[in-house]
Each structure stands twice: as C-alpha cells, then as structure tokens.
Amino acid sequence: MRTFIIIWLGQLVSTIGSYMTEFALILWAWQITGSATALALVAFFSRLLRIPMTLVAGLIVDRYNRKALMIWADTVAVLCTVAIALLFFTDQLKIWHLYLTAAISGGAGQIQGLAYQTSLTLIIPSQHYVRANSMNSSVHYGSTILSPALAGVLFTWIGLSGILLIDLITFGVAIASLMSVQIPQPASRVEPIFNAPIRTLYQSFRQVWKQAGLRQLLLITTLFWFFHDLGAAIYDPMILARTNGSAQILASTASAAGIGGVTGAILLTVWGGSKQRIHGLLGGFIGAGISKTFFGFGKSLQIWLPAQFCSSLHFPVLSSSETALWMEKITPAMQGRIFATNEILLQVASAIAALIAGPLADRIFEPALLNGTRLSHIFGIGAGAGTSLLYVLCSLAMVLVGIIGFCLPQLRKIEASPTIHTQE
Numbered sequence: 426m427r428t429f430i431i432i433w434l435g436q437l438v439s440t441i442g443s444y445m446t447e448f449a450l451i452l453w454a455w456q457i458t459g460s461a462t463a464l465a466l467v468a469f470f471s472r473l474l475r476i477p478m479t480l481v482a483g484l485i486v487d488r489y490n491r492k493a494l495m496i497w498a499d500t501v502a503v504l505c506t507v508a509i510a511l512l513f514f515t516d517q518l519k520i521w522h523l524y525l526t527a528a529i530s531g532g533a534g535q536i537q538g539l540a541y542q543t544s545l546t547l548i549i550p551s552q553h554y555v556r557a558n559s560m561n562s563s564v565h566y567g568s569t570i571l572s573p574a575l576a577g578v579l580f581t582w583i584g585l586s587g588i589l590l591i592d593l594i595t596f597g598v599a600i601a602s603l604m605s606v607q608i609p610q611p612a613s614r615v616e617p618i619f620n621a622p623i624r625t626l627y628q629s630f631r632q633v634w635k636q637a638g639l640r641q642l643l644l645i646t647t648l649f650w651f652f653h654d655l656g657a658a659i660y661d662p663m664i665l666a667r668t669n670g671s672a673q674i675l676a677s678t679a680s681a682a683g684i685g686g687v688t689g690a691i692l693l694t695v696w697g698g699s700k701q702r703i704h705g706l707l708g709g710f711i712g713a714g715i716s717k718t719f720f721g722f723g724k725s726l727q728i729w730l731p732a733q734f735c736s737s738l739h740f741p742v743l744s745s746s747e748t749a750l751w752m753e754k755i756t757p758a759m760q761g762r763i764f765a766t767n768e769i770l771l772q773v774a775s776a777i778a779a780l781i782a783g784p785l786a787d788r789i790f791e792p793a794l795l796n797g798t799r800l801s802h803i804f805g806i807g808a809g810a811g812t813s814l815l816y817v818l819c820s821l822a823m824v825l826v827g828i829i830g831f832c833l834p835q836l837r838k839i840e841a842s843p844t845i846h847t848q849e
Contacts, residue, residue, distance in 0.1 A: 468658050503600075655778035662786065685736065706746040708827070716736035
C-alpha cells in the first residue's frame with residue numbers, strides 16, 4: 426500500500442487545491458456576469474472534450490506509460506492554471522478563458538483518471554481493493570468539505586490570485602508524489618490507437634441494447650443523471666442569487682454535501698448495501714430527488730444544510746449499486762468497452778443538460794417569476810426565484826425516474842437476467 430498511499434496523498438492535496446480554484450472562479454464569474462448561463466457553460470465545456478476523448482482513452486492508457494500520462498495530465502492542468510493566473514494579473518481574464526481551460530483540463534483529466542484507475546490493480550494487493558476504493562472516494566468528498574470552506578474564507582483575504590497560487594503549489598505536490606514512486610506497466614499492445622474505436626463501441630452498445638433489463642437500466646440511469654446535472658448546473662447561481670453573492674453560504678452548502686457523502690460512504694461500508702441492488706439504485710434516485718426538492722424550496726441555511734446533507738447521503742448507495750449491477754451483468758473481458766460506451770452516453774446527456782440549463786434559467790424561469798405569479802407565494806420574487814423553480818422541477822423529475830424504474834418488471838428482475846459474455 427505504500428506506493429498507493431503516496432500517490433493518494435498527492436491526489437488529495439491536488440484535488441483540494443483544484444476545488445478551491447473552482448470555487449473561487451465561480452465567485453469571480455458570478456461577480457463579473459451575474460448569469461446562470463455563464464456558470465453553466467463552464468460545466469458544459471469541462472465535459473466537451475471528455476466525450477471524444479473517451480473513444481480513445483482506453484487505447485492510449487493501454488499503450489503508453491501510465492505514470493507518464495498522469496504526470497502529463499497534471500502538467501496540462503498546471504499550465505491552464507498558470508494561464509488563468511497570468512490573465513488575471515494582467516487584468517485580461519474573460520469568461521471565455523474559463524471555457525477554454527475547462528475544456529482542455531477536462532480532456533486531459535479523462536486520460537488521467539483512467540490511467541490512475543487502471544494502475545490500482547498493478548500496485549495494490551487484492552486484499553486491499555476495498556480499502557483503496559474507499560480512500561479514493563474520500564478524496565472527492567473530503568475535498569468537497571474542506572475546499573469550499575477554505576476558499577470561502579480565503580477569497581476575501583487573498584483573492585483569486587492567492588487561491589490560484591495555492592492551487593499551483595498543490596499541483597506540484599501531486600507531480601512530485603508521482604515522480605517519487607514506481608508504477609508497474611503492463612505489456613504494451615501493438616494495435617493502432619484509432620483501431621476502429623467507434624465500431625467497437627457500437628457493437629458493445631448493441632450487446633447491451635438487446636437485453637431488455639440492461640437497456641432499461643441504461644436509459645433510466647441516463648435520465649436520472651440528465652435531470653441531476655441540469656439541476657447541478659444552476660445550483661451555484663441559485664444560491665448566489667438568493668444570498669446576494671455570499672461566498673460563505675455557498676461554501677457551507679458545499680461542505681454539507683461533502684459531509685453527507687462521507688457519512689453515506691461510511692454507512693454503506695458498515696451496512697454492505699441492499700441485497701437487491703436495483704432497490705438500492707432506484708431507492709437512492711427517489712431519496713436524492715426528494716432531498717433536492719426540499720433544497721429547492723428552501724431560502725435559507727436552515728433548510729439548505731440538512732437537505733443537502735440528506736441528498737448527498739444517498740449518492741454512495743445509488744452509485745455503488747449501479748456499478749455493482751453492471752459488473753455483475755458484464756463479464757470482465759468486456760467491461761472496459763461497455764463501460765466506455767455507457768460513459769459516452771452519460772457524458773452526452775450531461776453536456777446537453779449543462780448547455781441548456783443556463784438559458785432555461787435566465788431566459789424562461791427567472792423572467793416568469795420576476796414580477797410575481799401564483800408560484801411566487803412559494804418561491805418568492807426576485808433574483809433566484811425562477812431558478813429555484815427549475816431546480817425543484819429537476820428534482821421532482823429525479824423522483825419520477827425512480828418511481829418509473831420500480832414500475833418496469835424487467836428492470837426489477839435485472840439481477841436474474843443473463844450475463845453478457847461475448848462480443849459480436
């Protein structure tokens with residue numbers, strides 16, 4: 426575990442720095458634009474290059490040195506941060522610069538994440554797999570707790586420039602940790618990188634689509650994440666509009682999400698999850714949707730904090746249930762290509778959600794409640810009211826997706842369906 430722990434510590438420090446920068450840039454963008462569309466487009470562009478990159482990421486990671494790929498990806502992220510810092514220092518930073526760097530970092534991050542994930546089995550004994558995956562989950566949730574709180578306080582003291590400097594230092598820690606260890610490399614494959622990846626993914630998609638239970642599982646999860654990401658894209662502008670741009674309140678809700686996620690992961694480790702994994706998945710959809718509905722109705726921390734905590738509490742259960750279902754139904758020899766196929770579909774849905782979220786909030790829902798309607802008795806009047814209505818509708822759609830899933834007999838019985846063993 427020594428090699429893994431060194432890499433893990435570097436990634437933890439780097440992720441905290443990256444999340445601090447992300448939070449600070451959200452505050453900067455809101456101060457400059459006051460637009461939900463501007464913030465949502467950052468999320469869209471961060472996903473833009475991930476979609477085509479997924480087509481070849483697996484082949485790249487299998488062919489080239491994984492340690493070098495991780496260092497390369499971190500270096501790309503450093504250069505993007507340096508570019509943002511230089512533009513900010515020279516008073517030239519524009520919102521479109523965030524779109525460009527988000528796209529570049531997102532594409533490089535797709536390679537980095539896969540290289541890291543596929544290296545774990547080479548450096549960790551099998552008896553430590555569960556422990557390592559739990560530690561990896563804590564990187565995201567732990568950073569979600571610490572980073573917004575730190576950035577919310579430091580932003581008023583040292584500004585965006587100081588937080589960017591901290592981010593550069595944390596990237597240095599991550600790169601140094603990678604350079605200090607040896608990561609075994611599997612035997613290199615000789616096929617070309619662009620060896621008909623689209624045809625391979627299409628054939629994998631057909632294999633899934635032929636089985637009714639897997640087809641419904643793919644559709645139901647895609648719908649859930651579409652509505653989830655649509656709501657997530659307007660989450661920050663909704664809170665900032667409701668609180669007159671309060672960094673402290675936005676940081677508090679983000680930290681509540683991290684605490685909920687960590688708590689959910691701990692409870693799941695102790696509990697072990699539902700015996701019927703499809704129940705854990707669909708129940709998680711409904712629970713998360715209900716919690717987010719209460720969040721959307723809220724107008725203060727007294728509602729937002731417990732609702733956000735309860736929402737994040739469900740995600741370790743639903744995510745682990747979904748992953749376990751796919752792992753059970755797909756033979757290991759085919760998991761890579763089918764997982765890649767599923768990921769492309771989810772990324773496309775997520776990108777579409779992020780693209781339309783801002784215009785829906787700014788051009789339709791905000792003007793609809795600006796001057797007062799019957800719904801204004803519930804959501805109020807003024808900035809953020811219309812965005813809150815859109816957020817509640819997305820959350821109710823997540824609940825509906827879970828209910829529909831329970832109404833599909835083939836999906837409910839998916840764990841009794843046959844496993845996919847061969848590729849056409």
